[in-house]
Amino acid sequence: MWIFLATEILMFGGLFCAYAVYRAAHPDVFLYAHHFLDQNLGALNTIVLLTSSLTMAWGVRSAQIGKRKLLVIMLMLTLLGGLGFMAVKTVEYKDKWQYKWLGFHNMFYPGNESLRDEYFKKHDHDSGHGDIDLNHDVWHHDEMMDEPDTTSSSDIEQEVAVSHTLQTPPHSGPPGLSESYLHPGDRTDSDPHDTQITFNNLSPTDQYRVHLFFQIYFLMTGLHGLHVLVGMALIFYLLVRAVRGHFSPAYYTPVDLIGLYWHLVDLIWILLFPLLYLIH
Amino acid sequence: MNTAAKQHRFSTYHTHLVPPSVLVSVFLLLILLTIATVAATWIDLGQYNIWIAMIIAVAKAALVALYFMHLRYDSPFNALILVIALLFTTMFIAITLKDTVINTRNLQPPPSAASNTG
Numbered sequence: 600m601w602i603f604l605a606t607e608i609l610m611f612g613g614l615f616c617a618y619a620v621y622r623a624a625h626p627d628v629f630l631y632a633h634h635f636l637d638q639n640l641g642a643l644n645t646i647v648l649l650t651s652s653l654t655m656a657w658g659v660r661s662a663q664i665g666k667r668k669l670l671v672i673m674l675m676l677t678l679l680g681g682l683g684f685m686a687v688k689t690v691e692y693k694d695k696w697q698y699k700w701l702g703f704h705n706m707f708y709p710g711n712e713s714l715r716d717e718y719f720k721k722h723d724h725d726s727g728h729g730d731i732d733l734n735h736d737v738w739h740h741d742e743m744m745d746e747p748d749t750t751s752s753s754d755i756e757q758e759v760a761v762s763h764t765l766q767t768p769p770h771s772g773p774p775g776l777s778e779s780y781l782h783p784g785d786r787t788d789s790d791p792h793d794t795q796i797t798f799n800n801l802s803p804t805d806q807y808r809v810h811l812f813f814q815i816y817f818l819m820t821g822l823h824g825l826h827v828l829v830g831m832a833l834i835f836y837l838l839v840r841a842v843r844g845h846f847s848p849a850y851y852t853p854v855d856l857i858g859l860y861w862h863l864v865d866l867i868w869i870l871l872f873p874l875l876y877l878i879h
Numbered sequence: 880m881n882t883a884a885k886q887h888r889f890s891t892y893h894t895h896l897v898p899p900s901v902l903v904s905v906f907l908l909l910i911l912l913t914i915a916t917v918a919a920t921w922i923d924l925g926q927y928n929i930w931i932a933m934i935i936a937v938a939k940a941a942l943v944a945l946y947f948m949h950l951r952y953d954s955p956f957n958a959l960i961l962v963i964a965l966l967f968t969t970m971f972i973a974i975t976l977k978d979t980v981i982n983t984r985n986l987q988p989p990p991s992a993a994s995n996t997g
Binding site: 601602604605606608609612613615616619620623624638642645646649650652653655656657659660663664858859862863865866869870872873874877878879 | 965
């Protein structure tokens with residue numbers, strides 16, 4: 600069982616790696632985009648999952664000492680915890696589904712500016728779309744060389760000078776990128792800690808990358824949610840067997856192993872929660 | 880006498896019972912740490928915020944693994960598997976990160992973005 604859990608860790612490890620690379624490269628994007636996640640719902644879900652872990656561990660204990668009734672109650676509570684988790688997750692996903700953030704219609708994709716404007720208007724968010732000239736498109740050549748956090752303003756000027764020489768004619772790239780990067784004065788050298796970061800004071804290349812956060816978010820929480828669903832199915836199976844009285848102090852291995860799986864799912868959420876919801 | 884007999888019966892199944900008091904106190908500690916990690920975001924500590932968040936997360940993960948997953952009472956081989964998996968994951972992430980940080984600035988821009996986007 601532990602070897603299976605190790606492969607699970609390695610599978611999520613790939614996603615954590617993707618997360619780490621993108622966050623290291625574009626810290627402002629993550630800082631900005633995480634405001635779209637509800638911290639309270641995330642914390643609530645952490646507590647729900649921790650509680651279900653407690654009841655699961657207690658369930659294993661009751662199986663070990665042969666308390667069938669207690670085992671059934673604990674398994675039911677654990678199942679309820681999983682259900683609660685998925686319910687909160689559904690609320691979170693539904694909010695994003697409404698604005699078609701799943702699939703190809705993420706409002707932060709280039710080409711979906713109308714969706715974004717609609718969203719910002721509705722939520723009275725800091726769109727500042729007055730500043731974004733949608734008709735004037737600029738494609739960035741310096742994407743890869745862009746270093747959002749550490750560049751001093753003179754570096755930016757140099758960078759901009761370089762990008763001027765590399766620049767292709769307008770109207771050739773994906774729409775929606777602001778022109779403001781051409782004027783270094785307009786670009787807020789974003790120190791995320793003294794100002795609330797807004798869509799507009801992200802550098803245009805970062806504006807173009809906001810969707811990456813949501814792709815990582817949906818992939819990580821989606822895979823985790825899938826694990827919760829599998830775990831719930833397994834716990835239901837345990838529940839049926841427990842009601843039939845299959846488990847005893849001599850035979851409780853399935854309870855123990857599925858318990859381990861459930862705790863691992865909890866453990867992964869413990870890591871996901873600060874990484875996705877509590878970016879500072 | 881009765882309890883001794885019970886003890887013996889269970890020990891033949893290599894069982895270690897985690898007492899409810901331990902389970903509940905671990906749970907309370909986990910909740911406390913969850914509150915702490917949320918509260919830590921209210922204070923601005925610059926780059927240390929991420930470290931505090933990660934240290935708390937790792938502490939919570941360790942609590943879950945040691946007590947809820949009863950690794951503490953298991954054969955050390957199980958812990959070894961977990962530690963090795965974590966070690967490889969860490970290596971994987973660390974090397975990839977290092978590579979990204981070093982090489983990103985050396986990457987050339989795409990030769991012609993215009994032709995790609997048509």
